[in-house]
Amino acid sequence: MNEFKWADGFDNGSIRDQLIFLKKFNINPNKFVYQLEDDSLDLNAVNIEDLKQEFPNATIVTQSSKSHRSTSCVQDELEEIEVDEEEDIFMAGEWQSAIIRIYDNEIIYYIDPDGVLIWYHNQDPEEAVKRVLKFIPLKTIKPKEAEIKLVAYNQEYYTIDSKIQPTNLNIDENYNDDIKPVLEDIKKFLNERKSGLILLRGVIGTGKTNLIRHLVTTFPKNYILVTNALASHLASPEFISFMLDHRNSVFILEDCEQILMSREQTVGGAIANILNMSDGLMSDIFNVKFICTFNADINKIDEAILRKGRCFANYEFKPLCREKTKALLEKLNIHKDDPQPMTLAEIYNYSDEDCTQQSTKKIGF
Numbered sequence: 001m002n003e004f005k006w007a008d009g010f011d012n013g014s015i016r017d018q019l020i021f022l023k024k025f026n027i028n029p030n031k032f033v034y035q036l037e038d039d040s041l042d043l044n045a046v047n048i049e050d051l052k053q054e055f056p057n058a059t060i061v062t063q064s065s066k067s068h069r070s071t072s073c074v075q076d077e078l079e080e081i082e083v084d085e086e087e088d089i090f091m092a093g094e095w096q097s098a099i100i101r102i103y104d105n106e107i108i109y110y111i112d113p114d115g116v117l118i119w120y121h122n123q124d125p126e127e128a129v130k131r132v133l134k135f136i137p138l139k140t141i142k143p144k145e146a147e148i149k150l151v152a153y154n155q156e157y158y159t160i161d162s163k164i165q166p167t168n169l170n171i172d173e174n175y176n177d178d179i180k181p182v183l184e185d186i187k188k189f190l191n192e193r194k195s196g197l198i199l200l201r202g203v204i205g206t207g208k209t210n211l212i213r214h215l216v217t218t219f220p221k222n223y224i225l226v227t228n229a230l231a232s233h234l235a236s237p238e239f240i241s242f243m244l245d246h247r248n249s250v251f252i253l254e255d256c257e258q259i260l261m262s263r264e265q266t267v268g269g270a271i272a273n274i275l276n277m278s279d280g281l282m283s284d285i286f287n288v289k290f291i292c293t294f295n296a297d298i299n300k301i302d303e304a305i306l307r308k309g310r311c312f313a314n315y316e317f318k319p320l321c322r323e324k325t326k327a328l329l330e331k332l333n334i335h336k337d338d339p340q341p342m343t344l345a346e347i348y349n350y351s352d353e354d355c356t357q358q359s360t361k362k363i364g365f
Contacts (some may be wrong), residue, residue: 002015006338017101030120040138040139041133042138043099043136048062058102058103060103062099062101074362107121109132111136117342148163148225148252149225153231158242169210174207176321177316185221187215190215195286195287197312198289198292199291199305199314200292202292202318204345205346207317208341212252212254220326223250223252224246224250225252226253227254228254232258232271233269234274235272240273249289252291256292259274260296261301275304275305279309318341319346325339325347327346
């Protein structure tokens with residue numbers, strides 16, 4: 001359950017209920033707001049008869065006309081759309097069929113998809129909100145396929161629109177705790193108008209690709225995948241022209257250690273172009289970001305790649321710690337008394353003669 005919090009705002013449409021409370025009970029009420037952060041309430045799934053049994057002496061009102069579309073006192077902003085009087089309400093990014101008000105003894109509930117506002121007197125507001133929320137399920141949001149462009153070459157460079165299957169990746173279960181602040185830094189950087197690099201490194205099977213899949217499907221941007229076969233083409237003048245047509249994009253380069261290695265160890269202009277586009281004059285023109293994955297030792301990577309102001313995230317994926325390895329194995333019905341740290345690939349493909357069940361789910365490649 002989301003954290004309860006007081007709020008001074010959220011007054012759109014709430015003054016009416018405050019005046020009703022004042023007139024009916026001759027008391028100036030307190031106000032309490034419970035706002036959901038990421039989820040939304042599924043008001044379509046509410047059984048009004050259950051609410052009537054819980055609040056037998058209350059008046060329960062549901063509203064679904066245009067005139068109530070702007071009365072949300074829980075959500076900061078509503079999109080104004082011209083609709084017919086009988087159409088539904090547009091809130092929380094989609095059409096909803098109801099706002100629910102409950103008028104009970106010395107308490108008034110205002111419920112919309114983004115949370116609950118109550119006017120009350122002499123009651124525990126947290127318990128009051130819990131009382132009503134047990135009848136209102138969270139809206140089930142089906143993951144959607146994410147779009148990503150694949151770079152191809154046939155006399156010239158072009159992109160192919162592709163789909164990435166949604167993931168239900170649990171970060172807490174599948175990664176060590178030190179990834180959380182890095183993931184926040186990555187999301188912040190992706191939202192900024194800056195060029196730069198994100199480096200994701202580690203041994204095979206630790207979840208680098210799956211984290212990228214998670215980002216692509218949950219954090220929409222203009223992602224462009226450059227295959228390993230074409231990565232060296234970043235040195236090509238034609239590829240630079242291609243990138244000019246895809247400014248403000250996020251280029252994904254997997255297993256690209258060959259083009260990131262120290263210029264003393266490799267020959268080619270790909271790394272020079274990456275350096276220039278991530279933190280040179282060209283960065284102002286292109287405004288592109290690179291997400292690079294590799295397995296090589298960080299000491300083999302060109303030092304200029306790691307420079308502050310160019311590299312905004314540099315995370316090493318390691319096998320899960322013992323505690324998380326044990327917890328994930330047990331979740332998969334695999335019992336091992338004292339497991340050593342294991343990679344995600346080892347965990348999800350684990351089997352031995354003592355196991356009665358082997359998972360076929362793949363992760364971390």
